[in-house]
Amino acid sequence: MRVPSILRGGGFVAVLLLLPLLGLQHWFLNLLVFVLMYATMSSAWNLVGGFAGYPSLGHAAFFGIGAYSLALMFKDPVLANGYEPFFVLPVVGLIGALIGWPIALISMRTRADVFAIVTITFLFVVQTLAFNLHDLTGGAQGAALPVPPFPAASFELPFYYVLVLLLCLAMGLTFATMRSKLGLSLVSIRADEDKARGIGVRTTGVKVLAFSVSVGITAMVGGVWAYYEGFIYPQFAVDPLVTIAMVLMTFLGGRGTLWGPVLGAVILEAGQQYLTYQLGAVQLYLIVYALIFLMIILLLPRGILPTIEDRLRQRRRRQRADAATADAALDLTAGSDPVTTDHVDALGGGTT
Amino acid sequence: MSALLSVHDTTKVFGGVRAVDGATFTVEEGSVTALIGPNGSGKTTLFNIITGYLACDTGRVMFAGKDITGSDPGRLYRAGLSRTFQQARVFPQLTVEENLVVAGGYGWRKLFTNRVGRDDRERAGALLEEFRLTSVADLLASELSYGQRKLLEFAAVLMSSPRLVLLDEPTAGVNPVLIETMERHIRERNAAGITFLVVEHDMGFVMRLCDPVIVLDAGKPIFTGAPTDVQSNPLVLDAYLGS
Numbered sequence: 001m002r003v004p005s006i007l008r009g010g011g012f013v014a015v016l017l018l019l020p021l022l023g024l025q026h027w028f029l030n031l032l033v034f035v036l037m038y039a040t041m042s043s044a045w046n047l048v049g050g051f052a053g054y055p056s057l058g059h060a061a062f063f064g065i066g067a068y069s070l071a072l073m074f075k076d077p078v079l080a081n082g083y084e085p086f087f088v089l090p091v092v093g094l095i096g097a098l099i100g101w102p103i104a105l106i107s108m109r110t111r112a113d114v115f116a117i118v119t120i121t122f123l124f125v126v127q128t129l130a131f132n133l134h135d136l137t138g139g140a141q142g143a144a145l146p147v148p149p150f151p152a153a154s155f156e157l158p159f160y161y162v163l164v165l166l167l168c169l170a171m172g173l174t175f176a177t178m179r180s181k182l183g184l185s186l187v188s189i190r191a192d193e194d195k196a197r198g199i200g201v202r203t204t205g206v207k208v209l210a211f212s213v214s215v216g217i218t219a220m221v222g223g224v225w226a227y228y229e230g231f232i233y234p235q236f237a238v239d240p241l242v243t244i245a246m247v248l249m250t251f252l253g254g255r256g257t258l259w260g261p262v263l264g265a266v267i268l269e270a271g272q273q274y275l276t277y278q279l280g281a282v283q284l285y286l287i288v289y290a291l292i293f294l295m296i297i298l299l300l301p302r303g304i305l306p307t308i309e310d311r312l313r314q315r316r317r318r319q320r321a322d323a324a325t326a327d328a329a330l331d332l333t334a335g336s337d338p339v340t341t342d343h344v345d346a347l348g349g350g351t352t
Numbered sequence: 353m354s355a356l357l358s359v360h361d362t363t364k365v366f367g368g369v370r371a372v373d374g375a376t377f378t379v380e381e382g383s384v385t386a387l388i389g390p391n392g393s394g395k396t397t398l399f400n401i402i403t404g405y406l407a408c409d410t411g412r413v414m415f416a417g418k419d420i421t422g423s424d425p426g427r428l429y430r431a432g433l434s435r436t437f438q439q440a441r442v443f444p445q446l447t448v449e450e451n452l453v454v455a456g457g458y459g460w461r462k463l464f465t466n467r468v469g470r471d472d473r474e475r476a477g478a479l480l481e482e483f484r485l486t487s488v489a490d491l492l493a494s495e496l497s498y499g500q501r502k503l504l505e506f507a508a509v510l511m512s513s514p515r516l517v518l519l520d521e522p523t524a525g526v527n528p529v530l531i532e533t534m535e536r537h538i539r540e541r542n543a544a545g546i547t548f549l550v551v552e553h554d555m556g557f558v559m560r561l562c563d564p565v566i567v568l569d570a571g572k573p574i575f576t577g578a579p580t581d582v583q584s585n586p587l588v589l590d591a592y593l594g595s
Contacts (some may be wrong), residue, residue: 182463184446184454191443198403200429200457200512 005258016164020157029156033228037221041242042249043260044217049247050255051183052110052207053190056241058119059172062096062215064238066222068093071143071232072136081147082320085227086162090221096219108204111193123240130234142233145226153197159228166224167262174258177210185286187256188211208257241286245269248289249310252296254303263304268292315328324346355414356516356547357402357433363571364537368464371397373571374410379516384548386558386579389568390592395487395551396438398568399518401433404428416515427577430457432515438524438551440501442508444494448485450502452476457512473509477585483507483537499530505538510546517541518548523557537560540593560565 016036020029041059048054069092070085079085107118130137137143150158177183179237186204197203226232249268256259268289275285300307366371372394379385382469387395401405402413403423413421415433430436431554442451453472465485468476482485483503488496493504500523509517522538523531531554538548538561543563558565559579567575568592575582582588 053409104549161421179467180464181453181467183459184450184467185463187445188443192441195437195441195443196454198405198425198429198435199455199508201454202460202463204464205460287558313490324385339444 002147008044008173009171013164013168015162016167020160026156029160031270031273033098033159033163034273035155036167036267037225038162038245038249038269039247039262039265040163040167040170040247041218041221041266042220042253043167044214045246046215046255046257046261047174047177047210048184048207050250050257051177051186051190052210054207054211054246055112055116056119056211057116057157057240057247058103058107058122059218060239060242061123061221061244062100062218063225064130064234065099066092066096066219067136067226067232067237068130068143069219070223070226071145078148079146079149083158085145086158089166089223093216093220093224096222097216100212100215100217101208102324103215105204108207108211113149120240120243120247122238123238123243127234127238129237137234140234142231144231145229147230148227159224162224163221165222166220171212171258171262172216178258179305182206182209190256217286242287245272248293248296251303252292252300254305254307255304260303260305354381355379356416357400357549358414358486358517359398359411360414362398362413364394364401364406366562370571372401374595375411375568375572376572377509377566378551379547381515381563382545384542384550384562386552386562387549387551387568388555388565388582393568393591394571395568396520397571399435399520399551402432403518411479426457429509429512429514432512434509434512434514434516434517434519436502436505436509438520440498440505441492441500442496442504444492445495446547447490448493448496448504449476449480449489452479452508452511455511456476456509479507499526503530503533503537507536510541512539513544514560516547516549519548519552521551521553523552523554526584530546531557548564 015217024032041063046055048056065188070088073088073091074085079303098271103119103122107115107122110118131139133139134141148158154278163168177186184203185196185203186203188199189203189207226237229236241274245268250261250266251264252260253262253264271292272285273325275288279285302310358376359377359378362372362375363370367394375394375398387398389395397406397429401408404414404420404423406426407422411421412419415428415431418429420433422430443454446454450468453468453476456472466472476489478488480489481504485500485504486505488500493501496504502525506519506522519538522534526534535557538550542548550558550562562569564576564581565579566573567585567588569587574587575585576590577585
């Protein structure tokens, strides 16, 4: 039976809101903060990479743009209650989206692998800028953000709840997209963009809009991350691995689905943290990442959720076909004697 | 009758090949005009130029009294000029019904409304009925047979109430029964006021359905006239069979 989406969404949000009340330890809350960050960013990436089929590798640039935007807004490190940086997040998102607009207009003239290369080039341009614009970013010395004046006992909670809000925003937008003609247009672009153009789909406008919204959300997550970390460096704020993680999580869970990116983020981010603990600080987890990516391509090329959905659909169809043969058998024998449903299986088996 | 579409002295060169070489012709409003010619005579290139998929090197294309040279395909579609492709192109991940709805040519505000709204369902439903696709409306388009996809593609371009439809080989790879169906749909829609320009290799289909017939050879029209005159024209025979 299908659970109505409103119940599923409501239940998910309720669990997220109640989880910290269980008195979780700091390391676990820290893990959840990162899971939420990646779940939000993967959901955002999914709008472009999943629905429109444009595999952007430049999203981490906007993560960094968000981080540095927030750092620049709070160069003066006196905070009254510590919530001020959260209130300017919409501005950070807007900055990301506004920078994303022309980038999308230019880069989305290319497609598929070329688009991936153009966007990753943008990422390295932004990273180089972050290293060299000392006045803005502090260069390799890094940039400091004000210290959040939250009590140590519940330090993670404000970040946690803000990220829950951002995840709800990303998933809400995904849900609305899937339910609207916007989503229909995006899927048609992924399937056959030239054909879509010829039947009046506003291809350029729709995909540029999706990109801007997507990188806007990514920038907001970058802002939260910067505030959480307290001190940011170019190589971590604009990190290709952040992009790779978003892509991998979305692919693992299922592109173009509502829950896929979230599922992927839960599995991979939790897994990565666990592996880091187990394997120490060495970057061995990267090899495991590569292994997971290979496994996905080999075993689940469409991701977990679409594969399960396919299996279910096939089973339903088989059941329907079985029911149809059973009905036919019923019709044949209906004239002679009444058949109870208990006999149907035997009859169906007998006639096929 | 007046000219709904006119192509003036249009040229398109690919490297050293003059795919379209100073082509000039018109399509009268209300007609079913055929565009035939041997392989490589520039039919599909002309289609691409007319529908905005390709920019021509020189020349002009006029549609409904306006210069549309170099216009965007989407804008042309919304203005009433639509086309189908040689290989049936539908969206395999969308259902049959969604394949129709997506072709509605929506403005920005409409994009934020329901994926398949009530009035969309009505409009699509009428077309599905007309094309006998109602029973497969909820299937993914990837599950349709090739012929059904051709019908679906044709039905989809009618979602926007076009004035001129360009059909690129509507019967290629389609079984004879479906060819008759396709013919009937074109006739009915033509009677309802839609003008057609058809590229086709099936001469029987062209002879039954189209008037006039434009014969293209080496990128320019060499003959325009009634279907009965085509077969006896020495220029046409020469182009097809060689001298």
